[in-house]
Amino acid sequence: MDATAESWLGAALPPPHEGLTALKERVGKLAGGSLGDHGLLPFGVPAIDAALPGGGLARGVLHELSGLDGDEEDGAVAAGFLAGILARLTPPQPVLWCLAADDLHGPGLAACGLMPRRLLSARARDDRTVLEAMEDGLKVPALAAVVGEVGTLPLTASRRLQLAAASSGVTAFVLRRWRSGTQAAAERSAPVAAATRWRVSARPSRPIDSEPGIGRLLWQVELLRCRGGVPAQWIVEACDATGHVALAAELADRAPAPAKRQPLRATG
Numbered sequence: 001m002d003a004t005a006e007s008w009l010g011a012a013l014p015p016p017h018e019g020l021t022a023l024k025e026r027v028g029k030l031a032g033g034s035l036g037d038h039g040l041l042p043f044g045v046p047a048i049d050a051a052l053p054g055g056g057l058a059r060g061v062l063h064e065l066s067g068l069d070g071d072e073e074d075g076a077v078a079a080g081f082l083a084g085i086l087a088r089l090t091p092p093q094p095v096l097w098c099l100a101a102d103d104l105h106g107p108g109l110a111a112c113g114l115m116p117r118r119l120l121s122a123r124a125r126d127d128r129t130v131l132e133a134m135e136d137g138l139k140v141p142a143l144a145a146v147v148g149e150v151g152t153l154p155l156t157a158s159r160r161l162q163l164a165a166a167s168s169g170v171t172a173f174v175l176r177r178w179r180s181g182t183q184a185a186a187e188r189s190a191p192v193a194a195a196t197r198w199r200v201s202a203r204p205s206r207p208i209d210s211e212p213g214i215g216r217l218l219w220q221v222e223l224l225r226c227r228g229g230v231p232a233q234w235i236v237e238a239c240d241a242t243g244h245v246a247l248a249a250e251l252a253d254r255a256p257a258p259a260k261r262q263p264l265r266a267t268g
Helices: 003-012 016-030 072-087 106-111 127-137 155-168 182-189
Strands: 062-066 095-099 119-123 145-150 171-176 196-207 215-226 232-237
Touching: 062 072, 062 155, 072 106, 072 145, 072 171, 072 196, 072 215, 095 127, 127 145, 127 155, 155 171
Parallel strands: 062 171, 062 196, 095 119, 095 145, 145 171
Antiparallel strands: 196 215, 215 232
């Protein structure tokens, strides 16, 4: 190797530490950047916000929500919890909701703060076309969020959704509709490229002393996984008409219960 080549190579190659820094930045961009690049949505509940990096739910990324396995009631509860999140997204732009079934319950979503005038529904044939519709929707900056109801979420598809959300700043939510049996167990444990994974289920209602026979709806909210955050669980009162939840009165002064740690899995 002559001196000219050595000189050219020496000028072209950065110092080792600078090259590593540039590589990390490039990988970060390919992975969708840092959480919070497109802002945060606080829950307004200190115990929940403290478990999330930056103090709120990251926007412009992919989040996953589910109920208990094969439980349609808890699937509806998870949808209600999600509707409350969507209701609080500002500015109040439209929300695209993609699903293969025909069972969206408008009055139930409205009770959690998501008004029908903001809701766009896309009916797809199956999980694959739901995911395709989601990816197309995430390319439209005029949307506040894109929701997809699926049972199966391949890792590659979740990565595509994460990249699309990071590029446009539109937040993506996958609402898992678990089926019972061994297939559901495999789908539940499979890795996905979501910033957070939530499970929401119904709890026995708390009686209201002043109104016999009427109970206040309670939900168990579990933060199963959170990139840069702390897994935990809470008992909350169901969303009000503005989309807000609140810790159940008798639990409001307690520290959040830690969620069961999930075993680490390789993601590729």
